[in-house]
Amino acid sequence: MDILVYGTVNSVTFALIALGFTLVYGVSRIPNFAHGSIYVLVGFLTYSFINDLTLNYPLAVFISLIIASIIGLIIYRFILIRLRGLPASEIIASFAVGLIILEGLRLQGIGGFKGFIGPFYMLPNFIEGKVCILGVFVNYQRLIIIGAGLAMIVGMSIFTHYTKLGLSLRAIAQDEHAAMMLGVNSDRTAMISMSIGSALAGLAAVTILPLGNITPEMGYHVLIYALAICIIGGLGSWWGAVFASFLLGFSMKLSTALFGAMWESVVLVGTIIFILLVKPSGLLGKQKEFEERV
Amino acid sequence: MVENLSKAFGGVQAVLNVSFALKKGDILGIIGPNGSGKTTLANLTTGFVKPDRGTVRFKARDITGAPPHKIANLGLTRTFQVMRPYHSLSAYKNLIVPLNSPRVRQTRGGKLGDTDAVAIDILEEIGFERDARVPYKIAGSLPLGYLKRLELGRCFALNPEVIICDEIFSGLSMSEITSMIPLLERIQMDGVTLVMIEHRLRELFRLADRVIVMNFGQKIAEGIPQEVMEDPEVKKAYLGRERA
Amino acid sequence: MDRSIKVRTEGLYALSSWTEMLYLILPRALLIVGLLTLPLLLDMYWQRVLCAAGIYALLALGFDLLAEYVGLVCLGGAFFIGSGGYISGLLNAHLGWSALFCIPIATLGGAIFSTLVLIPALRLRGIYFAIISFMFPMFARYIIIALSIFGGTEGISALGTLPNVWTEIYLILVVVIIALFAIRRLVNEDIGLILRGIKDNDQAVKASGINITSYKIKAVFIASLLGSFGGAYLSHLYGWLGISLFAMDFSILPIAASVMGGMGTLAGPVLGAFALTPLSEALRGFGQLRVVIYCFILIGFIVYKPEGLLNYFQRKYHQFELWETV
Numbered sequence: 001m002d003i004l005v006y007g008t009v010n011s012v013t014f015a016l017i018a019l020g021f022t023l024v025y026g027v028s029r030i031p032n033f034a035h036g037s038i039y040v041l042v043g044f045l046t047y048s049f050i051n052d053l054t055l056n057y058p059l060a061v062f063i064s065l066i067i068a069s070i071i072g073l074i075i076y077r078f079i080l081i082r083l084r085g086l087p088a089s090e091i092i093a094s095f096a097v098g099l100i101i102l103e104g105l106r107l108q109g110i111g112g113f114k115g116f117i118g119p120f121y122m123l124p125n126f127i128e129g130k131v132c133i134l135g136v137f138v139n140y141q142r143l144i145i146i147g148a149g150l151a152m153i154v155g156m157s158i159f160t161h162y163t164k165l166g167l168s169l170r171a172i173a174q175d176e177h178a179a180m181m182l183g184v185n186s187d188r189t190a191m192i193s194m195s196i197g198s199a200l201a202g203l204a205a206v207t208i209l210p211l212g213n214i215t216p217e218m219g220y221h222v223l224i225y226a227l228a229i230c231i232i233g234g235l236g237s238w239w240g241a242v243f244a245s246f247l248l249g250f251s252m253k254l255s256t257a258l259f260g261a262m263w264e265s266v267v268l269v270g271t272i273i274f275i276l277l278v279k280p281s282g283l284l285g286k287q288k289e290f291e292e293r294v
Numbered sequence: 295m296v297e298n299l300s301k302a303f304g305g306v307q308a309v310l311n312v313s314f315a316l317k318k319g320d321i322l323g324i325i326g327p328n329g330s331g332k333t334t335l336a337n338l339t340t341g342f343v344k345p346d347r348g349t350v351r352f353k354a355r356d357i358t359g360a361p362p363h364k365i366a367n368l369g370l371t372r373t374f375q376v377m378r379p380y381h382s383l384s385a386y387k388n389l390i391v392p393l394n395s396p397r398v399r400q401t402r403g404g405k406l407g408d409t410d411a412v413a414i415d416i417l418e419e420i421g422f423e424r425d426a427r428v429p430y431k432i433a434g435s436l437p438l439g440y441l442k443r444l445e446l447g448r449c450f451a452l453n454p455e456v457i458i459c460d461e462i463f464s465g466l467s468m469s470e471i472t473s474m475i476p477l478l479e480r481i482q483m484d485g486v487t488l489v490m491i492e493h494r495l496r497e498l499f500r501l502a503d504r505v506i507v508m509n510f511g512q513k514i515a516e517g518i519p520q521e522v523m524e525d526p527e528v529k530k531a532y533l534g535r536e537r538a
Numbered sequence: 539m540d541r542s543i544k545v546r547t548e549g550l551y552a553l554s555s556w557t558e559m560l561y562l563i564l565p566r567a568l569l570i571v572g573l574l575t576l577p578l579l580l581d582m583y584w585q586r587v588l589c590a591a592g593i594y595a596l597l598a599l600g601f602d603l604l605a606e607y608v609g610l611v612c613l614g615g616a617f618f619i620g621s622g623g624y625i626s627g628l629l630n631a632h633l634g635w636s637a638l639f640c641i642p643i644a645t646l647g648g649a650i651f652s653t654l655v656l657i658p659a660l661r662l663r664g665i666y667f668a669i670i671s672f673m674f675p676m677f678a679r680y681i682i683i684a685l686s687i688f689g690g691t692e693g694i695s696a697l698g699t700l701p702n703v704w705t706e707i708y709l710i711l712v713v714v715i716i717a718l719f720a721i722r723r724l725v726n727e728d729i730g731l732i733l734r735g736i737k738d739n740d741q742a743v744k745a746s747g748i749n750i751t752s753y754k755i756k757a758v759f760i761a762s763l764l765g766s767f768g769g770a771y772l773s774h775l776y777g778w779l780g781i782s783l784f785a786m787d788f789s790i791l792p793i794a795a796s797v798m799g800g801m802g803t804l805a806g807p808v809l810g811a812f813a814l815t816p817l818s819e820a821l822r823g824f825g826q827l828r829v830v831i832y833c834f835i836l837i838g839f840i841v842y843k844p845e846g847l848l849n850y851f852q853r854k855y856h857q858f859e860l861w862e863t864v
Contacts, residue, residue: 031665031668031669033672079837079841082841083840083841088605088611088664088668089840089844091611091613091665091668092611092613092793092797092836092840093836093837093840093841095613095790096833096834096836096837096840097833097837099790099829099830099833100829100830100833100834100837103827103829103830103833104830220676220786221676224672224673224676224677227669227672227673228673231666231669231670235665235666261684262684262685262686263684263685264684265677265680265681265684266681266684266685268677268680269677269680269681272670272673273655273658276658276659276662276666276670277658280658280661280662280666281662340745342741342744342745361744361749362741362744362745363743363744363745363746363747363748363749363750364749366744366745366746366747367747371745371746371747372745374741374742374745378738378739378741378742379738379739379742380731380734380735380738380739380742382734382738383731383734383735383738387731388735390728390731390732391731391732391735391742391743391746391748392746392747392748393728394728394729394732394748395746395747395748396747397747398747448742448745448746449745451746452746452747
């Protein structure tokens with residue numbers, strides 16, 4: 001029974017992390033390798049807002065999310081925009097930005113900035129306490145994670161199907177040239193998708209981080225998990241990422257229960273390799289193996 | 295040789311139930327309005343796209359859905375409509391690539407001693423003037439006429455049995471086309487079967503022995519050029535309902 | 539054209555005098571001589587840095603080969619280092635073979651292993667290779683830590699080292715020089731041309747009867763040979779192996795060195811590595827700031843001067859020559 005509950009929490013956690021990345025890639029074909037860094041940055045920003053500036057929790061969260069989207073936008077506008085169409089450079093550049101953020105958070109002694117070293121940084125839970133579901137004690141934070149995840153999935157679905165902005169995102173995702181001919185501005189859309197993607201990363205951060213502590217290293221792990229989920233689900237496929245999160249979330253918890261926690265990583269790697277060999281474009285991937293350039 | 299090929303892309307039925315047979319040494323033309331599925335047909339036949347239904351047979355072997363390089367190695371080659379030579383390499387170096395394929399190794403018996411020389415010779419056969427040092431120019435800087443010949447050369451280097459030319463005349467001026475026709479005829483006389491997907495009907499009809507007409511993914515006529523052009527279905531396809 | 543020249547070069551120079559010959563040979567000679575005499579001038583600490591630079595140079599060379607000549611962006615050079623390093627160290631620790639014996643075996647073994655593992659990503663579009671290569675070093679770390687194999691987080695120490703200091707230095711430098719010239723030769727050989735064709739237009743290569751996956755595998759194998767050698771060498775340089783062999787540093791610095799040095803020139807990345815590594819050592823005092831700095835440099839180059847330094851200087855060098863001969 002606890003597998004069911006913890007599996008769900010784990011899956012939604014993965015979904016929260018991966019969806020921001022998949023949105024950006026799906027819409028503008030930009031692999032945002034700074035995704036993990038934005039996650040961590042939001043965590044630390046919220047922490048600072050709460051502790052150093054003593055803002056109240058929701059306000060701190062709100063401001064951090066806004067900052068995250070602005071950063072996403074800036075990354076696109078000033079760096080990635082010049083590199084559109086060169087996937088190698090996009091990856092390298094976004095990764096470099098990510099590194100600057102992550103390693104920058106570890107700096108000490110620059111202008112009085114004390115780096116964030118050590119496992120002492122934690123965000124408090126939104127609501128303390130536990131509740132008992134199906135015979136398992138689950139604390140409220142985990143429920144919030146599930147709630148946030150569902151809200152994100154549902155919210156984004158509504159956004160992309162019913163709002164003009166969302167529809168333009170979908171249009172570009174499906175066929176960039178056609179959308180451009182209809183008047184959708186590709187650069188502007190890319191900036192918007194980067195902002196939303198980064199905000200989603202931030203959202204993931206504020207809901208998940210209270211469960212543990214915040215360290216800059218997490219940036220790398222988050223990025224890797226996001227990439228893994230996106231590959232399994234199909235790069236650029238929103239529902240693929242959701243599906244893959246659940247697949248992986250449950251199988252990892254299952255393997256822990258059956259074989260012990262050590263094998264989780266093996267399950268992760270194994271699933272990726274398996275998917276690459278069997279259905280390389282991912283579970284729901286629409287992208288063909290080779291680009292049709294004829 | 296090709297039977298009942300069907301392929302749909304998403305909601306669009308690109309090719310539906312197309313069958314045709316290729317006679318050795320023929321020049322077969324494939325014509326039809328834009329979007330009628332001609333290029334998709336070429337892709338399906340040469341392994342670049344896998345068909346939903348139907349089979350492709352070549353020399354008594356089923357090659358449906360086989361990978362493109364294997365199909366090319368059997369002798370069924372094609373040119374690309376959108377020209378993209380290896381632009382960082384000079385023209386003759388472009389030909390080194392096909393000269394390294396397993397097919398060439400087999401048919402010419404062992405590794406070629408001097409692939410450069412062979413490449414340049416092939417280019418000369420196709421019409422690159424050796425003394426003007428055209429073969430040494432960077433492929434990206436060559437004008438279109440030469441690029442088309444280079445594409446042809448790419449296929450030719452493989453000692454092919456069939457070359458599917460996808461709109462090889464497109465973008466060329468009248469005089470360039472006129473100078474290419476003898477080249478194609480010569481290739482045919484060497485024993486190569488040609489399939490030409492074209493829009494330039496007049497020129498095509500001078501060359502083609504038989505013609506297939508496609509419209510909306512289906513084959514609507516087949517036969518010798520004169521007959522086909524009289525066919526009311528064909529007229530309707532090209533000219534629209536009222537005029538026919 | 540003079541058919542007796544069997545080696546293809548990018549440009550043919552009409553050599554009409556000894557001075558012109560010298561002019562051409564000079565940069566290359568300078569490189570070789572410079573590298574080989576450098577160790578004599580440096581003290582122990584900087585000699586070690588030179589060795590490390592050599593390792594990064596091999597990685598940068600591999601990265602450049604894959605990225606500019608095949609179209610595969612490899613973000614995980616650390617994986618090659620780790621494979622070579624672990625295999626060599628394990629052979630040494632468990633079977634007791636000497637370091638000089640283990641290194642070649644580990645180079646080959648590491649290359650085979652890394653290539654095998656990367657094969658699933660080779661059939662797919664470039665971005666998959668980039669992502670997978672990025673993930674693998676981290677996965678290797680996770681698995682080693684989680685399963686506590688191969689020494690887990692502590693690693694294995696007290697490995698055999700190389701006979702003496704001079705062997706250490708010259709081994710790596712000679713390998714770097716040989717690798718550089720070998721690969722420069724390779725890219726003009728038939729196999730190199732095919733790889734470049736794959737980067738430019740892989741559909742046409744397929745239509746020319748060539749199995750591109752098998753060529754990509756060959757290219758990855760070559761690049762991984764370089765990296766695995768570096769890793770095997772490294773584990774015996776310090777006599778220790780651990781998960782730090784899969785560190786991100788090994789993946790990033792070669793990329794920065796390549797972009798800065800000039801992608802596509804092969805020599806540029808090597809020089810870039812020899813320049814960045816000491817720089818990074820010198821900045822060690824600043825802690826994490828140095829990573830931040832290289833990233834800024836990296837971004838600056840990628841966005842504003844993607845051709846890199848060597849390409850720029852090469853152009854200027856040859857342009858200068860044009861003036862002279864008038």
